[in-house]
Amino acid sequence: VDFLGLRTLTIIDWALDAVNARRVAAGDAARDLASLPMDDEKTFALLQRCQTTAVFQLESRGMKDLIKRLQPDSFADLVALVALFRPGPLQSGMVDDFINRKHGRGGEIDYLHPDLQPVLESTYGVILYQEQVMQIAQVLAGYTLGGADLLRRAMGKKKPEEMAKQREIFVVGATERGVDKAQAEYIFDLMEKFAGYGFNKSHSAAYAVLSYQTAWLKAHYPAEFMAAVMSSDM
Numbered sequence: 001v002d003f004l005g006l007r008t009l010t011i012i013d014w015a016l017d018a019v020n021a022r023r024v025a026a027g028d029a030a031r032d033l034a035s036l037p038m039d040d041e042k043t044f045a046l047l048q049r050c051q052t053t054a055v056f057q058l059e060s061r062g063m064k065d066l067i068k069r070l071q072p073d074s075f076a077d078l079v080a081l082v083a084l085f086r087p088g089p090l091q092s093g094m095v096d097d098f099i100n101r102k103h104g105r106g107g108e109i110d111y112l113h114p115d116l117q118p119v120l121e122s123t124y125g126v127i128l129y130q131e132q133v134m135q136i137a138q139v140l141a142g143y144t145l146g147g148a149d150l151l152r153r154a155m156g157k158k159k160p161e162e163m164a165k166q167r168e169i170f171v172v173g174a175t176e177r178g179v180d181k182a183q184a185e186y187i188f189d190l191m192e193k194f195a196g197y198g199f200n201k202s203h204s205a206a207y208a209v210l211s212y213q214t215a216w217l218k219a220h221y222p223a224e225f226m227a228a229v230m231s232s233d234m
Contacts, residue, residue: 006056006210007232008056008210008214009210010228010232011054011214011225011228011229011232012033012210012213012214012217012228014227014228014231014232015217015221015224015225015227015228016031016033016217018221018224018227018228019031019217019221019224022224033213033216036212036213036216038075038212039074039075040216040219042219042220043212043215043216043219043220044072044073044074045219046215046218046219047067047072047078047215048067048071048072048073050064050067050068051218052064052067052215054214054218054225054226054229055211055214055215055218056207056210056211056213056214057081057082057207057208057210057211058081058211058215062085063081063085066081066084066085066095067081069099070084070098070099070102071103075208075212076122077102078208078211078212079201079204079205079208080098080122080123080128080204081208081211082199082204082207082208082211083128083129083199083201083204084098084128086197086199088196088197089128089197092197094126094128094194094197097124097126098123098124098126098128101124101125101126102124109124109125110125111125112125112183112186112187112190113140113179113183113187115139115140116136116139116140119132119135119136119139120132126194127190127191127194127198128194128197128198128199128201129198129199129200129201129204130152130156130195130198130199130200130201131200131201131202132198132201133148133151133152133155133191133194133195133198134148134149134151134152135148136187136191137151137170137191140170140173140174140177140179140184140187141169141170141171141172141173141174141177141179141184142173142176142177143169143170143173147169150166151166151170152195152198154166155191155192155195155196155198156195156196156198158196163192167185167188170184170188171184171185171188174187
């Protein structure tokens, strides 16, 4: 288990204490971040304006440029932002594909196979997460989840002999389920290519929760939030 000591957690705690002290004194109910709606319009409006200074993971200049282009309007988009803002995806063209498809540019989205639409829909047909590589193997080629994790690790380490073995398992499994052999090989090649850029979705989602919570605090309680940020920086 990878535990991160994040100053952001303290900032959130201090900001919420200040917010609730004022609310309770005024006779209002205390705010609880665990019950936040994840589709708050004011929060996403702040994000789309790129007013993300002090918002967790979203405050660098490069990230602001990406937010401006992407215009996130859902929590899934925030999860994707964290995974996309890395050298591999930025240099490979994945980011451009993701943004163009989100905004309906570049024609109809290709999900590679009808059975893969549920796996790739949230990322507009782009293989962005390691978990998607595992799901594709499971759905298309009948891998167990344990077997799919071995495939993910093999792709990450790029061992030729292990990859040749996994290619055969994948293609045989897919063709047994009615997938054309050439299509199965093409999908495997794509998975192998994107596995080098793939990010752990559960990690990205955990970060995106803090991004959303800090953006929500900044959108609704900017004084308390920025006071907590400055007190922390002191």
